[in-house]
Amino acid sequence: MQPLGPVIVLDLFPPERQLLLELLSELTEEDRHKPTVCTGWTVKDIALHLLGDDISRLSRKRDGFDYLTSMGNPEALDSWDELVSYINERNDVWVQATRRMSSQLLCRLLALTGEELHQYFASLDPYAIGDAVSWAGPDPAPVWLDVAREYTERWVHQQHMRDAVNKPGLKEPRFFAPVLDTFVRALPHTFKDVQADDGTVIQLTISGTSGGDWFLLRKQQQWKLGKASTTRADATVLIDQESAWRLFTRGMSENEVLPHVTIEGNQQLGLHVLHTVSIIA
Structure with missing residues (x-):
């Protein structure tokens, strides 16, 4: 990765x-x-x-x-x-x-x-x-x-x-993209208590000009965040950039954001991405 x-x-x-x-x-x-x-x-x-x-x-x-x-x-x-x-x-x-x-x-x-x-x-x-x-x-x-x-x-x-x-x-990528890239650094902590087999991969795709792809890999009983993976994702989460930042800052609840989210593969792992909070709240 x-x-x-x-x-x-x-x-x-x-x-x-x-x-x-x-x-x-x-x-x-x-x-x-x-x-x-x-x-x-x-x-x-x-x-x-x-x-x-x-x-x-x-x-x-x-x-x-x-x-x-x-x-x-x-x-x-x-x-x-x-x-x-x-x-x-x-x-x-x-x-x-x-x-x-x-x-x-x-x-x-x-x-x-x-x-x-x-x-x-x-x-x-x-x-x-x-x-x-x-x-x-x-x-x-x-x-x-x-x-x-x-x-x-x-x-x-x-x-x-x-x-x-x-x-x-x-909302230009110059200002917005670093915000999203910072917020996703909360993912390993969000998943710290989630058990999965080594090699499990979760892909988060944030659509929009300021978005991107991030990959969470289970390795040696820890979750590691990366930018690319050669392993097929076990769960893929797609969310638009506007919904993403509001979700991560509790401006939208998990239920409110669900209509804006597509999850493929393991639903339980994918839904856990929506627990991510990137502020003190």
Whole structure:
């Protein structure tokens, strides 16, 4: 099986941020207060959340500032549900506290943090081993995957905003293909408890100009992800690119996405692909 290469997205951060700022500058006040698929959050709220993400990442990773430790109150998170709850609560507190910020100031700050975040990511060795990317597994991950995860979060949230105001964008392969290529890195972790004979192959085909083919191979009691396989797939899953990203980010449920999916071969293995979640949720 042909191994997958890294997803290098460093050069996409500046244009993604520029397109976000252009979108925000075009919105009316009514647009900014339109609801989004992020429950309880408006378009402006998502922009505030993105600013908070930038500030948190720069403060924690670049500047070495750990808020909880500095307050003498480190929290032990013993389960996945506790982690998700903690992150959601922290995000909501930030958004509520910053709603008093003007849209003009918000855009200026997003421009500043976007530039500083790009500079910080550029200073890192993408092939060094860093922190775990939780939805891809508990093991330390290469820095490039962590950076790609950060890019996908910004891309997805910009889609949420664009959907709310009916202003599509960033669907060109340059921006979209790396998102899908990053999301599928969750597949081995998704299948970690699925038993199958060695040599079993599952093929995921995402149709569309930003899609592609990925192969999951069972080898030595582990699942390995690759880009090509000489072995005939035991299960083949076909899904369009729009449905794929929404499924992987819980924008569509498994039942909602089924009409957009074709599974050939082993149905049980194919359906398990639909359990893939490539965000902390």
